[in-house]
Amino acid sequence: EPEVTQTPSHQVTQMGQEVILRCVPISNHLYFYWYRQILGQKVEFLVSFYNNEISEKSEIFDDQFSVERPDGSNFTLKIRSTKLEDSAMYFCASSDGAGTTDTQYFGPGTRLTVL
Amino acid sequence: QQQVKQSPQSLIVQKGGISIINCAYENTAFDYFPWYQQFPGKGPALLIAIRPDVSEKKEGRFTISFNKSAKQFSLHIMDSQPGDSATYFCAAIPEDTGRRALTFGSGTRLQVQP
Numbered sequence: 700e701p702e703v704t705q706t707p708s709h710q711v712t713q714m715g716q717e718v719i720l721r722c723v724p725i726s727n728h729l730y731f732y733w734y735r736q737i738l739g740q741k742v743e744f745l746v747s748f749y750n751n752e753i754s755e756k757s758e759i760f761d762d763q764f765s766v767e768r769p770d771g772s773n774f775t776l777k778i779r780s781t782k783l784e785d786s787a788m789y790f791c792a793s794s795d796g797a798g799t800t801d802t803q804y805f806g807p808g809t810r811l812t813v814l
Numbered sequence: 815q816q817q818v819k820q821s822p823q824s825l826i827v828q829k830g831g832i833s834i835i836n837c838a839y840e841n842t843a844f845d846y847f848p849w850y851q852q853f854p855g856k857g858p859a860l861l862i863a864i865r866p867d868v869s870e871k872k873e874g875r876f877t878i879s880f881n882k883s884a885k886q887f888s889l890h891i892m893d894s895q896p897g898d899s900a901t902y903f904c905a906a907i908p909e910d911t912g913r914r915a916l917t918f919g920s921g922t923r924l925q926v927q928p
Contacts (some may be wrong), residue, residue: 703857730914742858742903744915755915790857800846800909803916805857 701725703806705791711812712781720776720809722791729796731774732803733766735759735787742790748774749796781813816841818906820919827926833891835922837904840885844906848916849878849889852901861902862889865909894926 704723712718724731733745747755748766765777774793778785788810792803819838827833837847846865850858864871864878864887871878877890891898904919 732914734916741920742916742918744917747914755913757915792857794914800848800863800907802860803914805850805859807855807857 701804703791703793703804705789705806705809707809708807709810709812711814714783714813715780718778718781718811720778720789720791720811722774722776722806723772724774724791724793725795725804726772727795728793728804730754730794730801730803731766731768732792732794733776734790734792734805736790736808737784737787745776778811781811783813786811786813816917818844818904818917818919820904820922822922823920824923825925827891827894827924829894829896829926829928831894831926833889833894833898833924833926835889835902835904835924836886837888837919838884838886839906841906841908841917842885843908843911844917846907846909847878847880847887848905848907849876850903850905850918852903852921858903891924894924896926896928899924899926 706721731748736742746760763779788808790808791806794801794803848863849861851861852858862873862876866882875892880887902922905916
């Protein structure tokens with residue numbers, strides 16, 4: 700069964716450093732998403748991406764964040780200057796775009812630790 | 815107004831028992847309500863979903879009950895099994911707006927004891 704993959708599984712970085720989290724969505728999917736989950740808290744939406752542009756973003760997704768689809772398979776989330784409060788599990792998801800409520804398939808997540 | 819409130823935070827059920835997880839929302843624009851199941855080390859996976867034009871949806875041992883007037887919905891797991899032990903999230907989307915962002919509840923950690 701196709702699945703969303705994410706690398707790395709765990710990233711440790713120093714405050715102020717840039718990090719790039721990588722995702723490979725399911726191959727025929729058209730919509731891509733990033734969510735995050737701070738330890739012990741709920742999963743929160745960050746951004747959705749369609750047709751090479753951001754289609755929706757939350758207030759969390761400020762100028763420190765950016766997303767990119769650099770090639771036909773990868774989808775990345777960049778955090779320009781990490782803060783302690785960016786420490787969280789980051790989930791990538793993708794959906795086939797068949798409708799607004801098409802199923803979003805989640806990857807296993809990247810745990811980001813900012814020291 | 816964008817929140818989805820979920821309870822309980824954790825739940826312990828004996829094998830064969832019924833697990834019940836409750837969610838409530840305020841935003842009347844929400845009109846699609848999926849439930850996600852998450853096992854340790856994995857991302858959330860869609861379990862079952864409902865729209866408010868029906869009051870109940872059943873898939874196998876999993877049932878969603880929906881009360882539109884009270885703006886509440888719940889997940890019932892019948893004949894709970896140890897393999898059901900996971901974290902469950904309710905979520906909501908305002909489908910008619912065309913938005914796709916899932917608004918999640920805070921999650922319920924279910925433990926089914928053998």
